[in-house]
Amino acid sequence: MDNIANLMHGFEVALTAHHILLMIAGVLLGVLVGVLPGLGAPNGVSLLLPLTFSMDPVSAIILLASLYWGALFGGSTTSILFNIPGEPSSVATTFDGHPMAKQGKATEALSFAFLSAGFGALCGVVLITLLSGWVANFALRFSSPEYFAVYFMTFASFIGLGGASPFKTVVSMGIGFSLATIGMDSVSGNVRLTFEYDVLLAGVSFLIAVIGLFGIGELLLTMEEGLKFEGVAAKVRIGDVLRTATKLPRYWLALARSSLIGIWMGITPGGPTAASFMSYAMAKRSSRDPDKFGKGEPEGVIAPETADHAAGSSAMLPMLALGIPGSATAAVMMGGLMIWGLNPGPTLFTDRPDFVWGLIASMYLGNIVAVVIVLATVPLFASILRIPFAIIGPVIVVICFIGAFTAANREFDIWLALIFGLVGYLFKKLDYPIAPLVLAMVIGDKAEDAFRQSMIFSQGSLSIFWSNALVGTLMAIGLVLLFMPLIGAGLRRLRGQGETRTV
Amino acid sequence: MKTIAISAALAGALTLGGFGAAQAWEPTKPVEFVVTSGAGGGTDNFARLVQAIITKHKLMEQPIVVVNKGGGSGAEGYVYGKGKKGDPNEVIFGTNNAYLLPYVAKLGYKYTDLTPVAAMALDEFLLWVKGDAPYADAKAYIDAVKAKPMGFKMGGSQSKDTDQTLTSMIQDATGAKWIYVPFQGGSAAAVQLAGGHIDSNVNNPNENVGQWKAGQVKPLCVFAPEQLAKSEPIHDGKGWGDVPTCKSAGIPIESFRMPRTVWLPADVPADAVTYYANVLEKVSQTPEWKEFIQRTAQTAKFMKGQEFTDFVAKDDAANRKVFEAEGWVVK
Secondary structure, three states, X not given: OHHHHHHHHHHHHHOOHHHHHHHHHHHHHHHHHHHOOOOHHHHHHHHHHHHHOOOOHHHHXXXXXXXXXXXXXXXXXXXXXXXXXXXXXXXXXHHHHHHHHHOOOHHHHHHHHHHHHHHHHHHHHHHHXXXXXXXXXXXXXXXXXXXXXXXXXXXXXXXXXXXXXXXXXXXXXXXXXXXXXXXXXXXXXOEEOOOOXXXXXXOOXXXXXXXXXXXXXXXXXXXXXXXXXXXXXXXXXXXXXXXXXXXHHHHHHHHHHHXXXXXXXXXXXXXHHHHHHXXXXXXHHHOOOHHHOOOOOHHHHHHHHHHHHHHHHHOHHHHHHHOOOOOHHHHHHHHHHHHOOOOOOOOHHHHOHHHHHHHHHHHHHHHHHHHHHHHHHHHHHHHHOOOOHHHHHHHHHHHHHHHHHHHHOOHHHHHHHHHHHHXXXXXXXXXXXXXXXXXXXXXXXXXXXXXXHHHHHHOOOHHHHHOOHHHHHHHHHHHHHHHHHHHHHHHHHHHHHHHHHHO | OHHHHHHHHHHHHHHHHHHHHOOOOXXXXXXXXXXXXXXXXXXXXXXXXXXXXXHHHOOOOOOEEEEEOOOHHHHHHHHHHHHOXXXXXXXXXXXXXXXXXXXXXXXXXXXXXXXXXXXXXXXXOEEEEEOOOOOOOHHHHHHHHHHOOOOOEEEEEOOOOHHHHHHHHHHHHHOOOOEEEEEOOHHHHHHHHHOOOOOEEOOOHHHHHHHHHOOOEEEEEEOOOOOOOOOOOOEOOEOHHHOOEOOOOOOOOOOOEEEEEEEEEOOOOHHHHHHHHHHHXXXXXXHHHHHXXXXXXXXXXXXXXXXXXXXXXXXXXXXXXXXHHHOOOOO
């Protein structure tokens, strides 16, 4: 067990007072940037990056990684309290987290979210510790067709889901896909759907869409419903945090399944966003009571949070071992690695074991520090809901618009967020689901690129998706997920007929 | 719009004031470094390092803010620069895409919307194959590709960009023919080669060095007039200085390099251009910069004024020829 020995050495590197202080500072800053929509982890890390040039690489990566964990936790906070996901990967947390908050169970929702997130992250790190060499080689087997198959699985698991009609889901997904195509297309090098407006050149930022669709859309609905959050009267006690913690083991199955999905999506290039969506979909599908989902079911918070963080931490492995950034934040950190004089790649583990294992050890410590810190803030955040809506509502609007502006420092984005807000309101009124739109926006263009690259590889033949065991299996799972609701409905009908006959 | 008008007016006023007092121009408010790539990209590293060096050596009085505008392969940043016409507090960092992008895509800016300041380095291109590929040199590989047209895959970052241009040049020069697969960036192309999903790529040194260290890929030749500077051995006792030039290895391409460039918006005072060119020249003489150049195996080459404009004209013509032959030029 070489890795365990290495890890112990890593703890020696990471466990100094200086590093623990950096972790606490990083997590606090991260929670702050995560809570403000629009600022987000990638921006936070870029802002801190120049500061780290004068630090030694181990301290620098510990600071940046802690900021990343903090931001992931902060992102979940606003998802639950205000229905505004601070990070793409915490969109799925809004589905049940926000209804829980509205029912006065904000403390419970936040505690569940943070605890399961911490659990998922630790699962991801354990995997890195034990299987680093194997995973790096496995990831090398992935090319465009396999990438596409992974994205296809995510979409397929989502189509037959939810109370909304499948057709509405497809419409919503279609709108998401077209929004994702706006801007420069990297496969052909052409500009698409910009109508010669320069502001559209960079595409429509996902963050703006989320701020509008979720944040502003939700506010419009709340105003219509009578200007108040129903959670106002809820009491906030620190004991509730502990009580929730004791309830967590009851959801062991959800935790285990979500960790697996998260780890899988983290080491394949699916990423945290796809992981959280897929985990939510699987939790709902396998639940005995799927109708409860979307109305404040704790499992609907636990599943996406666990998978999100499991994917977030296991995605560090491809970044270090292969040099593929698994997320926008990882891309910034990789830039940092190069400036500090480290080359991400297969030999980083042997060249700089102190750095790699110091980082891995700091992931254990950093996540524990993060969970403790954010749990301590739960009562504080939960009491925000007790402020009358007439005061907090306008504040949220202001934060939304500031967030929309800071995402890229463009005035145009503020108008865009407003338009998305109206669209979000209409979607809710007409009972169209928003989640598929968001999912298509986030991974739609990646799926498209992967598909078209595959077509270039095979010179136009679809058989490439069955050309080896790996991609064939992934596609088969995707197809099963896609048609499962149909098969399920068919089976139910058959069984129903059988019963009527026997009667 | 209003802010732009005001800042343009201010800039104008400052220029006049500057002439009156016969003083050299200096920024009077925080300077924005506009990066024409996403966070973590090659141009991003370049700009942030320049920022760090300026701050460390106190080469500028005013603070620097770095913003990423990498949308549309960098066009977002240049279009932003066009909107800042006359504002000398906006410094734009890029590559040769500053003057090449408008050829291949219909964009909201022209090369004349930018004022050239300086180029700070030349990034090199190498021909790479998989580590265990049976080709001892570039000639053997090209012959294999020639024997089986469209049977080999060349990967690169993006479409109609430097990598595809170079691929097209090699095809023209040797008669070989590849399937070109565009990926999202050089690191993706590096991993795809290491995994054996493509047969070769023409990555910059820094993009493939991790894989070379592990022996997963190997360089066949470098598209430079002379061999690269000697370095520490990277794999199997070989370093950057041991890679032969492509010309000597049988691919008749003299040189293909990508300049790391710095620009200002159009209509800025000439004093401002001189000011930034001088600051950047000082940056290029610091030990930190030299260390960065060496580590990323780029070629140090500081160009400003006429020398830089001449370089741009030459590079522009060479690339334009390929774009026209391939039919990439948009009308």
